[in-house]
Amino acid sequence: MSRVPESFYFYKAQLQRAKEEKERLKKDYEAKIDNLNNEISFLKEQIQAQHTMIEQSVDYVMKLEQQINSFNFELSNE
Template identity: 80%
Template sequence: MSRIPESYYFYKDQLRRAKEEKAKLQKEYESKINGLNDEISFLKEQIQAQHTMIEQSIDYVMKLEQQIKTFDLELSTDKEK
């Protein structure tokens, strides 16, 4: 029976370490990507909330402007009488 060369064990060990390092890096990468995705989702929610607030503010301002115009119109018709 022939003997396995010592270099085989060396490279086998190197390959095992490389696979472990690859798995570790893959987990770190996935963790970072998940963290970034969570942060992006949070920012999207904040932007949507701000967008809604701006829309509501614009609607409120438009209603106030309409009320002011109506009030001005009532005042001008009362002065004419």
């Protein structure tokens, strides 16, 4: 039976470290992507809330304009 060269063990250990580093980097990357997705979701919620607030404000302004026009019409008919 032939003996395994010493360099084999060196490269085997290097390969194992590289695989571990790759896995660690993959986990870090996934964690960062999850954080970004959470932040994007939060920002989407904020934008939607602002959009709703603007819609409600525009509706309120339109109702006020209608009331003013109605009052002006009533005053002009008196």
